[in-house]
Amino acid sequence: MESQSITVEREQLLEWYRQIVLIRLFEERSLELYHEKKIGGVYLHLYNGQEATGVGAVSALQPQDHVITAYRDHGIAIAKGVDPKYVMAEMFGKKTGTSGGKGGSMHIASAEHRMWGGYAIVGGHLPIAAGIAIKARYLHLDEVTLCFVGDGASNNGYFHEALNLSAVWNLPVIWLIENNMYGMGTAVERASGQVELHKRAVGYGMEDGGRIDGMDVTVVNDTVKHARDFVIKNGPILIESMTYRYEGHGVSDKIFKERAQEMAKWRDRDPIEVLTGHLEQMFGEDIQAELQRIRLNVEHEVHEAVEYAEQSPAPTYEDLLRNVYVE
Amino acid sequence: MAERNMSMRDALRIALHEEMERDDTVFVMGEEVAYWHGTHKVTREFINEYGESRVKDTPISEMAIAGAAVGAAMAGLRPVAEIMTINFAFLAFDAIINHAAKIRYMFDGQFKVPMVVRSATGWGMQATASHSQTPEPIFAHFPGVYVGCPSNARDAKGMLKAAIRDDNPVLFTEVIALYPKPSPVPDDPDFIIPIGKSDLKREGDHVTLVAYGRGVEWALQAADQLEKDGVRAEVVDMRWLRPLDMSLVFESFKKTNRCVVVEESLPHFSFGSEIAAQIQEQMFDYMDAPIKRVSALDVPLPFAHDIELMALPNAQKVVDAVKEIL
Ligand SMILES: Cc1ncc(C[n+]2csc(CCOP(=O)(O)OP(=O)(O)O)c2C)c(N)n1
Ligand SMILES: [Mg+2]
Numbered sequence: 279m280e281s282q283s284i285t286v287e288r289e290q291l292l293e294w295y296r297q298i299v300l301i302r303l304f305e306e307r308s309l310e311l312y313h314e315k316k317i318g319g320v321y322l323h324l325y326n327g328q329e330a331t332g333v334g335a336v337s338a339l340q341p342q343d344h345v346i347t348a349y350r351d352h353g354i355a356i357a358k359g360v361d362p363k364y365v366m367a368e369m370f371g372k373k374t375g376t377s378g379g380k381g382g383s384m385h386i387a388s389a390e391h392r393m394w395g396g397y398a399i400v401g402g403h404l405p406i407a408a409g410i411a412i413k414a415r416y417l418h419l420d421e422v423t424l425c426f427v428g429d430g431a432s433n434n435g436y437f438h439e440a441l442n443l444s445a446v447w448n449l450p451v452i453w454l455i456e457n458n459m460y461g462m463g464t465a466v467e468r469a470s471g472q473v474e475l476h477k478r479a480v481g482y483g484m485e486d487g488g489r490i491d492g493m494d495v496t497v498v499n500d501t502v503k504h505a506r507d508f509v510i511k512n513g514p515i516l517i518e519s520m521t522y523r524y525e526g527h528g529v530s531d532k533i534f535k536e537r538a539q540e541m542a543k544w545r546d547r548d549p550i551e552v553l554t555g556h557l558e559q560m561f562g563e564d565i566q567a568e569l570q571r572i573r574l575n576v577e578h579e580v581h582e583a584v585e586y587a588e589q590s591p592a593p594t595y596e597d598l599l600r601n602v603y604v605e
Numbered sequence: 606m607a608e609r610n611m612s613m614r615d616a617l618r619i620a621l622h623e624e625m626e627r628d629d630t631v632f633v634m635g636e637e638v639a640y641w642h643g644t645h646k647v648t649r650e651f652i653n654e655y656g657e658s659r660v661k662d663t664p665i666s667e668m669a670i671a672g673a674a675v676g677a678a679m680a681g682l683r684p685v686a687e688i689m690t691i692n693f694a695f696l697a698f699d700a701i702i703n704h705a706a707k708i709r710y711m712f713d714g715q716f717k718v719p720m721v722v723r724s725a726t727g728w729g730m731q732a733t734a735s736h737s738q739t740p741e742p743i744f745a746h747f748p749g750v751y752v753g754c755p756s757n758a759r760d761a762k763g764m765l766k767a768a769i770r771d772d773n774p775v776l777f778t779e780v781i782a783l784y785p786k787p788s789p790v791p792d793d794p795d796f797i798i799p800i801g802k803s804d805l806k807r808e809g810d811h812v813t814l815v816a817y818g819r820g821v822e823w824a825l826q827a828a829d830q831l832e833k834d835g836v837r838a839e840v841v842d843m844r845w846l847r848p849l850d851m852s853l854v855f856e857s858f859k860k861t862n863r864c865v866v867v868e869e870s871l872p873h874f875s876f877g878s879e880i881a882a883q884i885q886e887q888m889f890d891y892m893d894a895p896i897k898r899v900s901a902l903d904v905p906l907p908f909a910h911d912i913e914l915m916a917l918p919n920a921q922k923v924v925d926a927v928k929e930i931l
Contacts, residue, residue, distance in 0.1 A: 318731045318910050319730060319731030319732060319733075319908065319910075320730045320731065320732055321731075321732065321736075368908075371731070371907075371908050371909030371910060372909070377908075379907065379908060379909035379912075380733075380734075380907035380908055380909065380912075381733060381734075381908055382731060382733045382908030382909075383908075384733060384736075385733060385734075385908075397735075398733065398735050398736055399692070399693070399696075399735050400665050400693075401665070402735075430664070430665045431665065433664035433665050433666050434664070434665050434666050434667065434668070434696070435666070435668045435696070461664075461665055462636070462637050462641060462644075463637055463640055463641040464636070464637065464640075464641075464662055464664070468662060469662075469663075469664040469665070470664065533640075533641065592909055592911055592912075593907065593909045593911075593912050594912070595912065595915055597907075597912060598902070598904060598907060598912040598915055598916060599902075599904060602904055602905065
């Protein structure tokens with residue numbers, strides 16, 4: 279997992295910094311809002327800790343590329359360019375939300391951004407990713423599908439069938455496992471016979487993209503950029519990005535706090551710290567002023583998003599009935 | 606024998622515990638049943654008492670959870686497999702319906718499949734469309750598997766024990782909203798509520814309310830409200846959707862000549878459809894009014910709380926339905 283040479287320019291690094299901090303603050307604020315009962319329901323799966331993987335991977339794509347993920351989706355939607363205010367409105371269950379308040383935090387999608395959604399049934403989105411990629415092959419399009427996969431999700435039947443299909447049909451899918459070491463409370467080594475999840479690629483006859491440092495946005499970006507070229511030409515690849523979530527599985531998780539020591543170790547490799555390190559190394563301490571300015575802008579943006587969500591109207595009875603079918 | 610007031614969660618936990626004490630072929634497996642102590646905490650502390658051989662955390666593999674339970678049961682063990690919520694039982698549907706429910710018959714009695722699939726069910730917590738379903742009636746469509754759903758702590762204990770002791774596969778669903786609700790539960794470790802036995806939860810002679818699971822709560826609340834207007838509603842808790850015991854419903858209907866079916870699930874091809882069909886087939890001469898159904902609205906469930914509640918049945922909707930046919 280050693281750091282790769284940093285070839286990206288200042289602007290790119292600063293944009294990643296902006297996105298990662300935006301997601302971090304968005305998630306931290308969301309947790310507060312959940313406790314304030316502004317965000318309702320029983321589920322809220324936060325992405326803090328994993329931002330470098332989401333931001334690094336999504337930013338390696340072209341605008342026409344597709345992204346799909348599970349329920350831990352707010353950060354990924356934001357990385358794909360969805361305005362945080364519509365994401366926040368969805369989490370509030372408001373009509374102005376990305377899914378009109380009907381999907382909630384686990385189902386953030388934006389068709390115009392080619393963000394195909396968060397999906398709450400573990401593994402369920404994997405064959406959908408394969409299907410989206412069929413179209414690219416069908417019409418000979420220069421488009422890839424980036425599918426985020428949980429380590430836990432790699433153990434259900436959807437995973438097996440989707441990966442095999444993508445290999446047989448040489449579909450342009452980047453399967454990106456976000457190995458955050460746990461599926462709910464179950465550690466990877468208690469759930470998977472082969473704990474190096476990327477090695478499963480071999481069994482499917484697809485490219486093994488290896489294990490990467492998912493806390494370093496530059497590494498993730500570099501890997502996924504190469505993967506994009508590869509899958510367009512050849513077919514699917516499986517990459518395993520090592521990362522960590524700072525909160526529990528969801529808001530109901532009471533046991534993750536027992537892992538304080540392990541958490542501290544990962545926090546030493548915090549995506550924001552790692553990236554700040556790169557920036558300081560390249561541009562000196564002076565960059566701090568710029569980072570501070572970005573942070574203030576982001577704080578403001580999150581504040582605005584919450585305001586927007588609060589002031590938005592709730593969906594109505596008509597909305598309840600609408601869109602069961604195409605009308 | 607003595608009774609104690611306890612939540613449905615505790616009643617289930619104790620039932621499971623007693624059965625594991627009584628029979629060492631009984632074991633539990635499922636996602637997060639061991640070190641998380643069960644998603645709904647029904648298996649709290651089990652891992653400490655029984656260890657990993659009898660309390661098995663599984664990968665997120667519903668197909669294998671249900672399918673392996675079938676095999677273990679055929680081989681002579683008594684697995685109690687937990688599917689975290691009934692929504693994920695769709696991934697296990699094939700193992701339950703094509704195997705658990707068919708093996709006895711297909712092999713003409715050579716094997717038995719004494720397994721229980723426990724699963725949490727219900728909606729109303731903004732869990733959204735894919736996580737808010739109550740599809741027990743779909744499972745009850747198929748012969749070969751029993752389907753039960755208790756409405757209170759006492760029934761939960763007796764019914765779960767019956768399910769574990771039975772030699773047939775049972776899908777046992779537990780309404781999430783009922784887990785914390787207390788009622789008096791017998792201490793007797795052999796307290797059994799037989800499979801396929803319905804129960805009279807309240808006497809009355811003006812209208813029969815038929816329900817199961819959470820619907821019973823709404824029916825009882827509605828009955829309280831109706832009483833203030835001088836309407837005496839009888840409430841029958843079906844408890845089991847398969848086998849379906851219509852005896853109390855018919856008895857009641859002969860007296861009331863009117864019926865409202867209350868169900869948490871969707872109206873199309875539903876529990877209510879089945880009850881109404883059987884009443885009109887068997888009790889036609891006693892019918893004084895159309896059979897009414899109070900169900901969820903025929904839509905997937907949204908996240909936003911206000912419109913979610915609009916879609917959900919409640920006691921007031923039951924009262925309104927009764928008033929329409931009086
Ligand atoms: C089919 C199915 N089974 C179980 C669940 C409950 N569940 C939700 S998330 C989760 C853990 C998934 O872990 P992982 O894939 O590693 O993703 P992470 O939460 O770590 O991002 C489980 C068991 C579900 N939503 N769907
Ligand atoms: Mg995980």
